[in-house]
Amino acid sequence: MNQFSYVRVTSKESAIAALAKDKTAMFLAGGTNLVDLMKSGVTNPERLVDINKLPLATIEETKTGLRIGALAKNTAVAENDLVIKHFPLLSQALKAGASPQLRNMATVGGNMMQRTRCHYFYDTAMPCNKRNPGSGCGAIGGFSRMHAIFGASDKCIAVHPSDMCVALAALDATVIVAGPKGERKIPFGDFHRLPGDTPQQDNNLQRGELIIAVDIPFNQLSANTHYLKVRDRASYAFALVSAGAAMQIKGGNITDVRLALGGVAHKPWRLKEAEAWLKGKPATEENFRKAAELSMAQAKSQGGNAFKLTLAPNTIVEALKTAAAQA
Amino acid sequence: MGIDKKSEPLNRVDGRAKVTGKAKYFAEFEVPGVTFCVMVTSAITRGTVATINTKTAERAPGVLAVFTHLNMPAIPGWAEQGNNSKLPSGGEKYRMLGSNKILFNGQPIALVIADTLERAQHAASLVTATYNKAAHNTDLLKNKEKAAMPPRLGDYSRGTDKDAHNTAPVKLKADYTVPVEVHNPMELAGILAFWEGDDKLTVYAKTQGVKSTQRTLASAFKIDEKNVQVHSEFVGGGFGMGLRTWPQEVAVAAAALKLKKPVKLVMTREQMFTLVGYRPYTIQHISMGATQDGQLTGIYHEATAETASYDDFTEGAVSMTRFMYACPNVTTKYRIVPLDRGVPIWMRGPGEATGAFALESAIDEMAYKVNMDPLQFRLKNFAETDPERNKPFSSNNLKEAYQLGSEKIGWAKRNPAPASMKDGEWLVGYGMSTGVFGAHRGESTCRAQLNTDGTLVLQSATSDIGPGTSTAMVQIAHEVTGLPIEKIRFELGNAAFPPSGSQGGSATVSSVGSAVYDVCTALKGILTEAGLTFDNGAVKPAAGKSDSLQDVLSKQNKTFFEVTKSSKGGEEQGKYSMYSFSIHFAEVRVHPGTGVVRVKRVVTVADSGRIVSPKTAASQMIGGVTGGIGMALTEEGVIDHRFGRFVNNNLADYHVPVSADVPHIETIFIDKPDPYTNPMGSKGMGEIALIGFSAAVANAVYHATGKRIRELPITPDKVLSA
Structure with missing residues (x-):
């Protein structure tokens, strides 16, 4: 780890100003990913701006939905009564991630900002275009078992590791960010990026912008939800594939549905085509299977992750089945 | 003579010290003036260090010394042992920082010593090196032609019909793979060393043998053994990695001598993958023959395992096959392939855990081929005496163990047909396996x-x-x-x-x-x-x-x-064949859509003589089975052979079982004294707790799905692809 300075700020304005005047500075929230990256020599900020004292940890009901502060801890969100009542999928996804100890520290904003767990990214002796643009992608032709089947490029095949973000993508959340030029809103689906030629950029935040909150609009999808995370052990492992499903079912027919995958792309992978296809159809396994197959049209294997071409649709089907079976 | 009553279950006498933090592990000892060592390791797998720049590191705050091959103090015992090697590989000995040669990825190329750990870590990040890379080989599958018979283990053969496995009415030929597994006990490896004068060394060590560490250090520094004090009262897990005093630990003692200061090294988790041994990647071929009515007629078992280019690590992967079943014709071979890797070392159930996965999977496969219950098939081929040594067993209560375990798990109540049982969406399977390990004294x-x-x-x-x-x-x-x-x-x-x-x-x-x-x-x-x-x-x-x-x-x-x-032990040691036995029964659930395997229930029966300490014995069985669940389902050290580097060298990506993976494990002890092993009538237990368990799970997965998975670990992708 390199030497760095540390400053604690108490207002949004001072936080944003601190980053604006120091190009090597980074925000520090829960630190559960950033500190690891610093220890590995992957990220070397010379200044950490600790934002934990900012008043951004509240979870409140608005006229149109819930507003979750960027500094709300993952545990607090997962166990919040309003979240459980309105967006059980979010609570389920959060509880599928990391460990209780990590969730007690990790924040909503930090979870969105966490970087891929691709090993080539973490090992500074290996090539990685995300860490060191132009050095090549170690995972292509290498250990690609955990990697993307959607939206990868010849520069990067890494996946975004978050479970929470899969639920937020499915739930049509909006990200509220503040920067030197004021506040703006980013639809959740536009927050993270595909790797393209610039895999070093995980998301569309501008330099110096701070995540303030996430808005989730109310919906009628809370009765039938399920987050299914398939992984190599029962807990504390990143997803091979995960699927978040939320449905409104009336008289056996799907009147509304949200569906997204994790562990398959550089960003949470919303399945809007499958959603559109399912809408209005009976909630049957056969239809779930067809929707899952429809979702896979653009999927591409990297070799080591070929099994995901089978696992992903199966996971979609299982998530939908389990969601549909909720009382 | 001996103790004949059952033991009462005692709580751990040091349990309170351990859970209250009073128990001190090597890194916790406070020695005045202690300094901290951090290792810089090679980014290449084979070749030489061309240049190494330590100047910036040396000037960093708090740095006392940076040792590389250019200035490492000589270790007299190493120099005396020379560099000639008689290994099948023809490789040269590994002498850490003894030259600029790189023999494996992750090999230390510099030791940075500073007054605080953080300063040493920072300075270590400032050391830069350039290399002359040479082509390397870390992939056993691509280097099979280099397989050689190890000097320490010859081939074994009995019987008059060496080809029986090929000519029998019922034949099985199958290949089994056990990947690299790493010990990774919770406590990181390392040492704290300091000298009085230049001939009295004291170390706080993480070791499984204080006398062994004492001997290693005494011989390295050519000092009297009595002048080497080794303290290791508490050890936070070993699983075999502490059976050697590793070169970097000796090097730290050399640095302490040179600097005339106490030096402490605590390795990083990444370094635990490359510098303290591992269970070697091993491929096994079994060819087995039987009569239609289930009598084994021949077994051929060949194991090929990796070792380092500089050492001929050898383990008993084929030992169990030699004596486990009453089969007239048995041939076993063990081969090693020298690779550009650090040297392996014994890992819990060394050799046998690897071999038992193959043998006990093959036994299950053969039982299905001859339409017999795998338990009945084992009983039909039961060896009443040791067929390898033609000696009686000192004790062998396997038949009772088979019975107790099968009753407890409900073996007879299952439908033996593969893919025949369900629990909701999940497929249900039962599997069993035998484990065995020498009852050494x-x-x-x-x-x-x-x-x-x-x-x-x-x-x-x-x-x-x-x-x-x-x-x-x-x-x-x-x-x-x-x-x-x-x-x-x-x-x-x-x-x-x-x-x-x-x-x-x-x-x-x-x-x-x-x-x-x-x-x-x-x-x-x-x-x-x-x-x-x-x-x-x-x-x-x-x-x-x-x-x-x-x-x-x-x-x-x-x-x-x-x-x-x-x-x-006395002459009884030569008269009897002494083994501990275990029987594992596992009940699994397999999800047909996701390929996820969950171990739902375990019954493990140990025939390990009289149980001296029932509570800690049960804990040891539970720990061994937990390791077995890891071996069966989750553990694999993955190397990208293009680079010769691990791609999962941390405990987030190298998956050991978490609590949610471990069901209730029922442990049953035969608890009958062995008349010959020792006065307590006990037999060993640490190894048999794990040996064979992976096969029980693989066999259960077959019973659940009809899919035979012969490559560990049984991860969801393998179940889906099978």
């Missing part, structure tokens, strides 16, 4: 000191890497003397104590326990001579005598009685 010495206040202190230079050695020893002393538990203390982990072997090969209770038994028996004799006796939990005047222990000691001008006894 080594020489061991113990000192007993009976104090005026009636407390008994026992000392032996053994280790406790977690099984509860002190608890078992206190129990044995209690059973021999009748003294209450709280009046007995067993001290270990100090090389100055009377010698014992390393804690490995499931031999500690048998070896050290015998010495405890013998020394306590000798103490009884001393008391008798002194007119005293152990009576109802205290030392009392013998019949017709009136002097108390205090009176007698006072009259003899002593404050304690002491006696030291050395103990080892």
Whole structure:
């Protein structure tokens, strides 16, 4: 780890100003990913701006939905009564991630900002275009078992590791960010990026912008939800594939549905085509299977992750089945 | 002779110290003026260090020294042992920082020593190196043609029809793969070393053998063994990686000598993958023949395992096949392939855990081929005596174990047809396997000191890497003397104590326990001579005598009685074949859509003689089965062979089972004394807890799905693709 300075700020304005005047500075929230990256020599900020004292940890009901502060801890969100009542999928996804100890520290904003767990990214002796643009992608032709089947490029095949973000993508959340030029809103689906030629950029935040909150609009999808995370052990492992499903079912027919995958792309992978296809159809396994197959049209294997071409649709089907079976 | 009653279940005598933080592990000892060592390791797999720049690091705050191959102090014992090698690989010996040669990825190329850990870490990040890369080989599958017979293990063959496995009416040919597994105990490896003058070395070590560490260091520095103090009272897990004192640990002692300061090294988790051994990647071919009615006629078992280019690591992967079943024709071969890798080392159930996965999977496969229940097939081919050595077993209660275990799991109630049982969406499967490991007993010495206040202190230079050695020893002393538990203390982990072997090969209770038994028996004799006796939990005047222990000691001008006894097995060791056995039954759930396998229920039966310490024995079985779940379902060290580097060298990506993966594990002990192994009638247990378990799971997965998975670990992708 390199030497760095540390400053604690108490207002949004001072936080944003601190980053604006120091190009090597980074925000520090829960630190559960950033500190690891610093220890590995992957990220070397010379200044950490600790934002934990900012008043951004509240979870409140608005006229149109819930507003979750960027500094709300993952545990607090997962166990919040309003979240459980309105967006059980979010609570389920959060509880599928990391460990209780990590969730007690990790924040909503930090979870969105966490970087891929691709090993080539973490090992500074290996090539990685995300860490060191132009050095090549170690995972292509290498250990690609955990990697993307959607939206990868010849520069990067890494996946975004978050479970929470899969639920937020499915739930049509909006990200509220503040920067030197004021506040703006980013639809959740536009927050993270595909790797393209610039895999070093995980998301569309501008330099110096701070995540303030996430808005989730109310919906009628809370009765039938399920987050299914398939992984190599029962807990504390990143997803091979995960699927978040939320449905409104009336008289056996799907009147509304949200569906997204994790562990398959550089960003949470919303399945809007499958959603559109399912809408209005009976909630049957056969239809779930067809929707899952429809979702896979653009999927591409990297070799080591070929099994995901089978696992992903199966996971979609299982998530939908389990969601549909909720009382 | 011997102890014939069942033992009472004791709590761990050091349990409170461990859970309250009072127990001190090597890195926790505070030595005045201690300095901190951080290793810089090679980014290439084979070649040489062309240039290494340490100037910036040397100028960094707090840095005391940076040692590379250019300035590393000579280690006299290493120099004397020379560099000639007689290995099949023709490789040269590995001498850390002895030259600029790189023999494996992750090899240390510099030691940075500073006044604080953080400063050493920072300075280490400032060391830069350039390399002359050479082509490397880390992939066993691509280097099979280099397979050679190891000098320490020849081929085995019995029977008149060597081709029986090929010509039998029912044949099975199958290949099995066990990947690299790493020990990674929770406590990181390392050492704290300091010198008085230039010939007295003291170390706090993480070791499974304080005497072994003492010998290694004494020979490296060419000093008297008595001048090497080794302390290792508590060890946070070993699983075999602590059976060697590793080159980097010796190098730290050399740095401490040079700097005339205490130096402490605590390795990183990444370094635990490359510098302290591993279970070698091993491919196995089994060819098996049987009659239509299920009599084995021939087995051919060949294992090919990786080793380093600089060492011929060899383990008993094919040992079990030689004697486990009453098969007239058996051939086994073990081959090693030298690769540009660090050297492997024994990992829990060394060799046998690898071999048992293959053999016990093949037995299951063959049972299905001849339409027999796998349990009945094992009984039909049961070896009443050891067919390898033509000797009787000292004890063998496997048949009883098969019966107890199968009843407990409900073996007979299952539908034996593959893919026939369901629980909701999940497929249900039952599998079984046998495990076996030699019931070893080594020489061991113990000192007993009976104090005026009636407390008994026992000392032996053994280790406790977690099984509860002190608890078992206190129990044995209690059973021999009748003294209450709280009046007995067993001290270990100090090389100055009377010698014992390393804690490995499931031999500690048998070896050290015998010495405890013998020394306590000798103490009884001393008391008798002194007119005293152990009576109802205290030392009392013998019949017709009136002097108390205090009176007698006072009259003899002593404050304690002491006696030291050395103990080892006798001629019975040659007359009998001595083994511990285990039977594992596993019930699994397999999800047909996601390929996820969950172990739902486990029954494990151990035939390990008389159980000396029931609670810690059960804990050890549970721990071994947990390791077995990891071997079966989750653990694999993955190397990207293009780079020769691990791609999952941390505990987030190298998956050991978490609590949610581990169901209730029912442990059953036959608990019958072995008449010949040792005075306690015990047999070892640490290894058999794990050996074979992976096959029980693989067999259960087959029963659940009809899919035979012959490559560990059985991850969801393999289940889906099979």
